[in-house]
Amino acid sequence: MSTPPIDGGIVVVTGASSGIGAEFARQLAPRARVLVLVARRRERLDALAAELRVGRPALQVEVRPCDLSNAAAAGALADALLADHCAVDVLINNAGLGDVGLFHQRDEAKLLAMMAVNMTAPLVLTRRLLPAMVARRRGGVLNVSSGFGMFFMPGFGTYAATKHFLTAWTEALRLEVAHHGVVVSQLNPGPVATEFEDNAANPTGERIPALLMMSAQRCAKRGIRGFDRGGALIVPGLALRTFYGLCALAPRWLNRLALRLVARRFEV
Numbered sequence: 001m002s003t004p005p006i007d008g009g010i011v012v013v014t015g016a017s018s019g020i021g022a023e024f025a026r027q028l029a030p031r032a033r034v035l036v037l038v039a040r041r042r043e044r045l046d047a048l049a050a051e052l053r054v055g056r057p058a059l060q061v062e063v064r065p066c067d068l069s070n071a072a073a074a075g076a077l078a079d080a081l082l083a084d085h086c087a088v089d090v091l092i093n094n095a096g097l098g099d100v101g102l103f104h105q106r107d108e109a110k111l112l113a114m115m116a117v118n119m120t121a122p123l124v125l126t127r128r129l130l131p132a133m134v135a136r137r138r139g140g141v142l143n144v145s146s147g148f149g150m151f152f153m154p155g156f157g158t159y160a161a162t163k164h165f166l167t168a169w170t171e172a173l174r175l176e177v178a179h180h181g182v183v184v185s186q187l188n189p190g191p192v193a194t195e196f197e198d199n200a201a202n203p204t205g206e207r208i209p210a211l212l213m214m215s216a217q218r219c220a221k222r223g224i225r226g227f228d229r230g231g232a233l234i235v236p237g238l239a240l241r242t243f244y245g246l247c248a249l250a251p252r253w254l255n256r257l258a259l260r261l262v263a264r265r266f267e268v
């Protein structure tokens, strides 16, 4: 079983300006040779880069602002990385956003942007960066999916669909390149305390209880540990693994019946 070449490697983290992605960057900084930080908010990336350089002056940190809702921009980012480095060792497709509420009431432009960031950008980046990993028999891709990659729920339909794409695609990709020495894993967190919930903009104003939230630090730590082990589907936390396991055992008709009640909660 291969391990992802994080140590001494060139590691790209998308969505590094906040939440889980910023924590990935902090926790990988002591191990990588080059850390590439990607997101739209340049000032956040610059501040994080400065923090990481103070912590480890030998680390090379690159700030590469990019709007990943634009497939052409994502492609140009990958091409620039290849032009500058020939290959990257590890790609963490973490950038993503959610959208909560009844589908027929949601903003179409935001839904399309979510689909582009959550699905198209990982696809474009991976399509361009993976061939060099395969050729060198050295590489790792960690896709940040979600529990919603395995379940459906009213109010989260389109978000869950984007994560179902990531989950199915990652499973298949993993099998395609495992014998070429490239590790492909996915992280499937439950609720994590980040800016995600604010950006998902639940119109009911309901919030996930803090008790159910995992910290971004812990989520990233579990994700890295699972990735180091070459895990296929990394679910952070025993309670969450148990919950997912029980849900998976329930027949689909029972899920539908229970979730019918949930749909009403999104009426505004």
Ligand SMILES: NC(=O)c1ccc[n+]([C@@H]2O[C@H](COP(=O)([O-])OP(=O)(O)OC[C@H]3O[C@@H](n4cnc5c(N)ncnc54)[C@H](OP(=O)(O)O)[C@@H]3O)[C@@H](O)[C@H]2O)c1
Pocket (backbone or CB within 6 Å): 014, 015, 016, 017, 018, 019, 020, 021, 038, 039, 040, 041, 042, 044, 066, 067, 068, 069, 070, 094, 095, 096, 097, 098, 117, 144, 145, 146, 147, 188, 189, 190, 191, 192, 193, 194, 195, 196, 197, 199
């Ligand atoms: N928090 C949760 O409960 C939870 C649970 C399961 C899975 N996840 C997944 O975890 C990942 C990270 O989310 P998070 O919880 O850390 O949320 P977050 O704090 O909102 O961070 C999202 C990151 O994605 C970046 N991003 C969003 N739109 C972008 C765009 N158009 N172009 C480039 N970057 C963009 C943001 O940077 P800019 O705004 O600066 O561009 C930010 O760095 C996502 O894929 C999310 O689906 C989160």
